[in-house]
Amino acid sequence: MARRLQETDVVIVGLGAVGGLATLPLVEAGLQVVGLEAGTWLSRHDFVPDEIRNNTRDWPMLVQKAYLERPTSRATAAQNANRVGGHPMMNAVGGTTWHYWAQAWRLNPWDFRVVSETTRRYGASRIPAGSTVEDWPFGYEELEPYYDRVERETGVSGQAGNVQGTIDPRGNPFEGPRRREFPMPPLRGTAFLEHMAESARSLGWKPFPGPASINSEAYDGRPGCVYHGFCNMGGCHVDAKSGPHVTTIPKALATGRLTVVTRAHATTIEVDGEGRVAGVNYLIGSNEYFQPARAVLIAGYTYENSRILLTSTSPAYPIGLSNNHGQVGRHYFSHHQAGGVGALFPFDLKSWYGLPAQGVAVDDFADDNFDHSDLNFIGGGNLWVMSDRRPISAAGVGSYGRISRNWGSEWKAFIRDNADRTSSSYIQKTTLPYETNFLDLDPAATDSLGMPVIRITGQFKENEVAIANYVMDRMEEWYGEAGAIEVTRGGAGMGAMGPSTHAYGGTRMGDNPETNVVDRWGFSHEAPNLGVLGASVMGTSGARNPTLTAQALAWRTAQHLAESWSSIVG
């Protein structure tokens, strides 16, 4: 029998990027909050600059729950789903922000209005067949104050390109207007990145340093980044990375109104006779607890958000909580990360102490920033060249066909000369949701508790493949201009999508309850005191990483809960 605990105002499931952030607006409004977190506390002392641990063995991935419940995947519903590879999300107070890359993008205004803008400019027929894409229920302007708030509260560095309509050529001219500058200047660059920026300018493009959830200088009691080169899959040893574990959670705890329960694995959400949520069941080891609450916010990342709804069945919700319209798991998509472009240069790049958030971006070919009249796709890609290198992976670089064997003296001479001469670009591309791409519970695969895991049915469609080919051409052009002596490109990818660290949908947000799980505030259309936090509510991805947008939405949802408390909790 589960032990019934004392009721609280709000329980949040998961204290990662979004759940950990949402604690602060709630406690600041005077609400009592319990945060259930499957992982534990970590500290900066837990991280060492050790490539074997962080990268070769992916310790964050092997450690935990996220790994044990990694989804199965298949390209189409006609196939069997397999469980392949790992899934590198982190379970800890702070979640995946411990070891993520911390690129901190806002979406561009177009991303909120894909359907209406495409229709206006090119005609409705240009929306790809089978796509279930909708406009967001609001525009960029609605989210701007929350972006601004999160950038200040957590600490984001970058170069503004558009402050209240005034374009600053040092930043991204395509971004939506921001009310003011970033709280901190961008991260330091390197000579190579400056060279890449120069090459982009000579092509007539508009390069800029990308935004990062990393302090570029001392901010809010934490130091600036010290550029040690182990950011990728490693936590920050000086707390310069601005995850909630060092930003919002400590502040929320200081109010005395947040209780953090670690090693708490939430299993199901209970509902009362009227279909309102009543609280959360969780396990610590084999001990069962029930935490009653007046409102519940789920924030366990995209796969867990759909899973916990689908496994929480009751007479009011026979096929899953908030799923009486059959929308949980629908409108799923993830970024198309195939189609990378790599280059070999005839000089050392001096990238040894770089980090993935230190780079130069070009947005000219993202979203609708260029004319698609004569193209066979909508959307595009953000081109990102970063500096990030460690010795084992540097020794493992391909030889660009320059030598025949990947061992022996000839190869040794090659890596001696070229270990620091390769660059790989990270190209983030628009992916749309489609009718045939979705999440459901796998009928066969289970996690360590015997609960079904999520099954991903998904495949990139023609629009995504066309984007990939187009932006790879642009990237090749850029590397060529910069003097690369060899360029390789990946395939455009038509297989199963597979689990992703940029996974969207499953609990989409929108005004229409027939096609969306949550309303414009992030609350269930069916169970009014249930909110959903994370990229699972996003209906489009844009051509940029999700977290800052998911955090801005989470802040907005939490603030709305506090401001509309009595109407939501009834």
Added chain:
Amino acid sequence: MSDEQPRKISRREMLKSAGLAGAAVAFPGTLAGTTPEKTALPVLGEGTARGARSAAAPPRALQTLTVAEFEILTAIVARIIPADELGPGAREAGAMYYIDRELGGALSGQKEAYQIGLAALDRYSRYSRGRPFVELSETEQDSVLIDCQGGSATNTGAGFAGSSGQFFNMIRSHTLQGTFSDPYYGGNQDFIGWDLLRYPGVRTGVSATDQARMEAQELPPNHRSAYER
């Protein structure tokens, strides 16, 4: 800083810096019960990092493989990254010690693959070249490894478990790990691997001045393990 004597690190501090203290640790199937931390611990305290400073790596006790297996392995890693006019290679870096040690720990899932594969490689060498692998000339050893990597040694009755190419690629990637990882793991002795790549070493911070010095080819390599304080 680099002249400081490394101070003795307590087990508690080690676990902490290794990311273990406070972390919920659970490993999937094949790795159950073995963690990199566990295997790394017994050899760390005094030995590895400091021992790595001595000019010629002294032979170390084997932890997993037999002497015969270890000799074959040593010969293989010496061909994957040979000592040549460019300087020492994987054998001098002690990559085979890394493999031997980790096969009793984080790589224990592959221990059998090594045992079967090394025996098969030696058998293939005897069948096809008339002598055990370690007795072949370097050129002959290379030709055996080429057969192995290309897969033509697979169905020869030598007894490779999967394809011979799979076996070769496994050894190759572990040789790279042993040569280029932090010396904490038992390889990369004398920072041979990092020097080969011209990697200036693990640092806890790199100032703008350091970056500028690196770009001007003036940043001296930091010959220090991340676990040496």
